[in-house]
Amino acid sequence: MKPLKERTSIRNEENTGTTSGLCEGYIQTNMVTLPKAYAFDFLLFCMRNPKPCPLVEVMEAGQTEPKVAEADIRTDLPRYRIYRDGKFSEEVLNISDVWQDDFVTFLIGCSFTFEKALLDGGIPLFHQQQKKVVPMFDTTIPLEPAGIFKGNMVVSMRAIPNDLVDQALAISERFEQSHGSPVHIGDPEEIGIKDLENPDYGEAVEFDAAEATPVFWACGVTPQNAALQAKPPIMITHAPGHMLITDQMDPNYDNG
């Protein structure tokens, strides 16, 4: 299905599920919406930490229609999460009722875009095979702070068959707006991860440690996490896995 048709179905609340696997080859994005008073610090934070926070678009205060999609940011994602004072408040299907004219929305690259390219490159994705949400972990990799925003990087982990690690690296590094190349390959403890079977977000995935290597990519949960620690009075994000589908094809995506 084309993005506009898919988003219309989402807007009409006929589709309220994950966008994973929808509109292949089109860029999907994470969303973070904050009052303008926090927008400068958060923009600076993203610029200083481009691996976990690759900016696809920064919208103006009050703007509801992005450039990357003929969409209304208040209705065209399947699910949103509202946080108040840094705490989860509620999950909703649209944010029309809580919208404020001073809201600034950041659209941030997500890894869905390169996962399809990995698959097409012959790289198995165990979490997809096992129908799990990709496992994500807090790390000890420090971020460069900006204003009130600081913290450590959150990473997603995909176990890659040993002989395909180089290939996975080569494919993912082309997708700069989707976190690019891995931030770590191998021993999880080196980046402060104690137990791969207990992810901080998402679900644990099974793999044979003799035949596959854990590979860690910077994750779009990072900016959410940093923003929550900063405890803004209100912040809205997409619900995990429920992204904005844009009208833009990833230029690195190979349709052939």
Place this chain on the structure above:
Amino acid sequence: MKPLKERTSIRNEENTGTTSGLCEGYIQTNMVTLPKAYAFDFLLFCMRNPKPCPLVEVMEAGQTEPKVAEADIRTDLPRYRIYRDGKFSEEVLNISDVWQDDFVTFLIGCSFTFEKALLDGGIPLFHQQQKKVVPMFDTTIPLEPAGIFKGNMVVSMRAIPNDLVDQALAISERFEQSHGSPVHIGDPEEIGIKDLENPDYGEAVEFDAAEATPVFWACGVTPQNAALQAKPPIMITHAPGHMLITDQMDPNYDNG
């Protein structure tokens, strides 16, 4: 002289003149300082218009020491201009007295960095030979607006001997943080410039129109100009030609 020594002399007001030609090979920057309330819009404006507004560094609210130089932004430029409500108010040797804790400073690339590379590449710079400030012009090239900031691009003009235009292009395009490749080559009227002998800023430069071609680069006056049109209650910039000398060598600069 090394940058730190030069800046100390500037801080002590022993040197209050132009930084043109000082500390060759080190990056110099334009400076724009605004209250934080305007910082998000201005940062977005720079991101959307990277040719005229190449960001070298964005400092945090109240921060006085940048990362690119062991400097105090309030004292280590030779001259500053203070604008109030979009109008020039005064030129001063330091801004310690007017500094506010909510000031955000933007350091923006300047063309001094690539002019030396042009000279080293065998390209004569007529404005330097004639001891003139490079001529700058308002154009009809529209900028992408952001919040309250909008306007047209300001360009600097260097007439280049016809057989050296390609060479000038090849050299300047390596200096992305100093406006990069030209935005226009040839007929000034195509970008709305009526009379090369009446620049809007700087001074007219003489050249033989049969032997040299006018080449136009995006200019660091652009963001100042856009900011002035937005009429913030207070804004501070370097005085033209009186830049911040950083401690960073331009990686593209050839010392050999």
